[in-house]
Amino acid sequence: MINKTPLYDGIMEYIKEGNTSFHMPGHKNGRSILRINERADFKNNILYLDQTEIPGLDNLHLPEGIIKEAQELAARAFRSDYTYFLVNGTTCGVYSMILGVTNHGDKIIVPRNSHRAVVGAMIIGGLWPVYYEPDVDLEKGIAVSVSPLKIEEAIRENPEAKAVLVTNPTFYGTCSDIEAIAELVHRNNMVLLVDEAHGAHLPFSRKLPLNAMDAGADCAAQSAHKTLSSFTQSSMLHVRKGRVDVEKIEFMLRLTQTTSPSYILMASLDIARYQMEEYGEELYEELLSTLDVFRERVNTISDIYCFGREIIGQHGIVDFDPTKVTINFKNFGMQGTRIADILRKEYKIQMELSDLYNILAMATIGDEKGDYEKLYDALCDISNKYKSEREIRDIPLIDWKMPYQALSPREAIYEPMEMIDFEMSDGRISAEIIAPYPPGIPVILPGEIITRDIIENIIKTKEAGIKINGPRDQRLDKIAVIK
Numbered sequence: 001m002i003n004k005t006p007l008y009d010g011i012m013e014y015i016k017e018g019n020t021s022f023h024m025p026g027h028k029n030g031r032s033i034l035r036i037n038e039r040a041d042f043k044n045n046i047l048y049l050d051q052t053e054i055p056g057l058d059n060l061h062l063p064e065g066i067i068k069e070a071q072e073l074a075a076r077a078f079r080s081d082y083t084y085f086l087v088n089g090t091t092c093g094v095y096s097m098i099l100g101v102t103n104h105g106d107k108i109i110v111p112r113n114s115h116r117a118v119v120g121a122m123i124i125g126g127l128w129p130v131y132y133e134p135d136v137d138l139e140k141g142i143a144v145s146v147s148p149l150k151i152e153e154a155i156r157e158n159p160e161a162k163a164v165l166v167t168n169p170t171f172y173g174t175c176s177d178i179e180a181i182a183e184l185v186h187r188n189n190m191v192l193l194v195d196e197a198h199g200a201h202l203p204f205s206r207k208l209p210l211n212a213m214d215a216g217a218d219c220a221a222q223s224a225h226k227t228l229s230s231f232t233q234s235s236m237l238h239v240r241k242g243r244v245d246v247e248k249i250e251f252m253l254r255l256t257q258t259t260s261p262s263y264i265l266m267a268s269l270d271i272a273r274y275q276m277e278e279y280g281e282e283l284y285e286e287l288l289s290t291l292d293v294f295r296e297r298v299n300t301i302s303d304i305y306c307f308g309r310e311i312i313g314q315h316g317i318v319d320f321d322p323t324k325v326t327i328n329f330k331n332f333g334m335q336g337t338r339i340a341d342i343l344r345k346e347y348k349i350q351m352e353l354s355d356l357y358n359i360l361a362m363a364t365i366g367d368e369k370g371d372y373e374k375l376y377d378a379l380c381d382i383s384n385k386y387k388s389e390r391e392i393r394d395i396p397l398i399d400w401k402m403p404y405q406a407l408s409p410r411e412a413i414y415e416p417m418e419m420i421d422f423e424m425s426d427g428r429i430s431a432e433i434i435a436p437y438p439p440g441i442p443v444i445l446p447g448e449i450i451t452r453d454i455i456e457n458i459i460k461t462k463e464a465g466i467k468i469n470g471p472r473d474q475r476l477d478k479i480a481v482i483k
């Protein structure tokens, strides 16, 4: 017998290290759940909560009892007409809302840097994407928001499109004007879908940006596990009746979700909703004031910048979610990825994300003041210790034109492909994604025609030391193209 449980042991090893978590899941090792005194038994009941569709426990795919009631309470709390519990993450919510409002061959207007779930839905549904580019803040090295003007342009050029999808807020907390976009989209007889994966907490504090449902969206998919107290993989899809076919969306949910939904995940969504409704406003009051103090203190450390609401007004950003705590090291002269490594190895702090210029902490109601004191102390220490290491570069501005789309994403993945020299690939149809990161906006996607201009731009980007995400050949000497 092999006495080994590598996955379980590995997780327990990580826990034993005693790291401070600035990453998902939002409950932070259960700390946010333990704040609900009257549901403290939740922790002890986890093993018993793993149940199935026996009499009395309802059925997610045909809810008539306790699941129906829990979803209705969620709809009231999140101010939607219908709310659906998701056990396959926001990914299946994105699939269902896109497939629920389109037919095979339809066009849908989406951000060029959409989450892969959006691309997945287009592949499943045989849809044609119309891409718009979000604004980029080169100083911070991040893609930010989209202005209603860009959406208006995409609608004008594609009046037959069925829907517009916006990612809001972004991973970095920047927000677009969803109210104005909703008005514009509806005026043109389309529906507005919001990928609100990072915004499940927004409806519960007056100090947070406007949530998609309140702003007039028709559907919004949220990863409750990222920002609220529910478990990983648990999400919600909110729907406004009127412009969408609710039954078709429900059909797509049955298609994209398991027939054995986890009662642990669903119960955790129920608890997370309860906590927000009962205590959301006060919990966010406390968290946001801790974050204000943290930002102020970090910004006294020279050359380190933790941006906040002052970025509103720049690059079409109309609001900002302060629970996304991005700390920028561009002026300090060290890469964010290196800082994140140091924080983990030397200070037992694990960040959510790091990139060329930044590290990002995902702040939730599971955090304690002491976590931010620890992070601040570590940053002060790093700023003294590593001062002499200056290694940073500018992100080159990529001047590229949206490529011509010869095949839909679905057609492209089913065509035979071959590997050829990247430099010789102009005029060929790409079979893969090429996305310089930062800022993570794909320059080429499957089904699009590669041009000489694109090749030259990517070579320049590569020479500047920018990471290229996507291609099988990481060095991009070769590229996969349609045969």
Ligand SMILES: Cc1ncc(COP(=O)(O)O)c(C=O)c1O
Binding pocket: 088, 089, 090, 091, 092, 094, 115, 117, 167, 171, 195, 197, 198, 223, 233, 235
């Ligand atoms: C913008 C965005 N949309 C959708 C998703 C998918 O969410 P989930 O992991 O809950 O399936 C993510 C996850 O990281 C995301 O960042």
